[in-house]
Amino acid sequence: MLKNEILKDLFFIERGYLNSNHFVYRSKSPTLIDTGYLSDFDETQRLISGLGVNLSDVSLIINTHTHCDHIGGNHIIQQKSGCDIALHKVGKYFIDAQDDWSTWWKYYNQEADFFKCTKTLEDGDIIAIGPHRFQVIYTPGHASDGIVLYNSQEKILISSDTLWEDDMAVMTLRIEGSMALFHAQESLQKLESLDVKRIYPGHGRPFSNLKKAILKSKEKIQRYLLDRDLIGNDLIKRILVYTLLMKKSIKEKDLFPYLMDTYWFKETVDLYFNSEYEIKYDEIMNTFFERGIIKKENKNLFTIVKP
Numbered sequence: 101m102l103k104n105e106i107l108k109d110l111f112f113i114e115r116g117y118l119n120s121n122h123f124v125y126r127s128k129s130p131t132l133i134d135t136g137y138l139s140d141f142d143e144t145q146r147l148i149s150g151l152g153v154n155l156s157d158v159s160l161i162i163n164t165h166t167h168c169d170h171i172g173g174n175h176i177i178q179q180k181s182g183c184d185i186a187l188h189k190v191g192k193y194f195i196d197a198q199d200d201w202s203t204w205w206k207y208y209n210q211e212a213d214f215f216k217c218t219k220t221l222e223d224g225d226i227i228a229i230g231p232h233r234f235q236v237i238y239t240p241g242h243a244s245d246g247i248v249l250y251n252s253q254e255k256i257l258i259s260s261d262t263l264w265e266d267d268m269a270v271m272t273l274r275i276e277g278s279m280a281l282f283h284a285q286e287s288l289q290k291l292e293s294l295d296v297k298r299i300y301p302g303h304g305r306p307f308s309n310l311k312k313a314i315l316k317s318k319e320k321i322q323r324y325l326l327d328r329d330l331i332g333n334d335l336i337k338r339i340l341v342y343t344l345l346m347k348k349s350i351k352e353k354d355l356f357p358y359l360m361d362t363y364w365f366k367e368t369v370d371l372y373f374n375s376e377y378e379i380k381y382d383e384i385m386n387t388f389f390e391r392g393i394i395k396k397e398n399k400n401l402f403t404i405v406k407p
């Protein structure tokens with residue numbers, strides 16, 4: 101775990117994959133950006149209070165999108181503090197409509213609680229976090245309600261799941277629609293001209309080379325456009341690992357039946373791999389065992405990926 105002060109009193113907290121990275125602005129009326137995954141809330145709380153911020157004092161939560169690993173603490177923190185919660189207008193619509201499909205929660209069988217969204221953000225808005233001003237940039241593709249936050253004065257970009265250093269966040273075309281890859285391309289183009297010194301992604305370490313990261317993501321999109329199987333394989337791999345992170349561990353014999361009971365696994369294999377559920381499952385599990393990403397202990401499976 102890495103904690104650092106990126107601007108005066110604004111702290112970056114690096115998490116793993118089950119929980120997204122998040123931010124704490126320490127003041128009399130504290131602001132949080134993203135709140136981790138629900139089942140890891142105790143750890144999220146420990147990290148935030150470790151910075152001297154009491155959750156019952158929080159005045160505002162800003163979410164970069166409504167995926168479960170970014171909003172997990174929202175409900176509990178809002179119960180304790182009565183804080184405002186700000187989302188892009190698309191995310192506000194999902195939450196107001198209690199739409200747990202568009203947020204992916206139901207599709208991927210993820211844990212999450214609804215909360216009250218009290219503030220709407222739009223592309224171009226400026227939000228003040230204490231003395232720090234961030235521009236809201238709407239960046240759909242990975243998530244229809246995705247935003248990034250840009251501080252032009254200090255040249256800092258909070259890029260969430262729109263831009264990672266070496267890879268791209270999972271693309272769920274079944275929910276985001278057939279235009280999702282093109283939306284992601286346009287979103288990357290929006291970021292290209294920004295003057296940026298340091299980028300804080302939703303997962304992974306901070307980095308500095310904006311152009312290089314954008315190029316890598318654009319190349320990945322090109323590969324996706326040329327090879328649909330790659331989209332399906334990447335999705336199944338990511339969500340399998342995410343499933344093991346959510347469950348901590350699962351009996352080996354229970355995993356395949358569990359997957360067949362979810363919406364996402366069957367639909368993804370139907371969409372990309374000719375409904376060959378068991379073949380695809382075995383193929384992906386074998387590569388994970390070979391690479392040591394998933395391990396077996398007393399008939400239980402777990403992943404070494406950091407939560």
Ligand SMILES: [Fe+2]
Nearest residue numbers: 167243261269
């Ligand atoms: Fe996400």
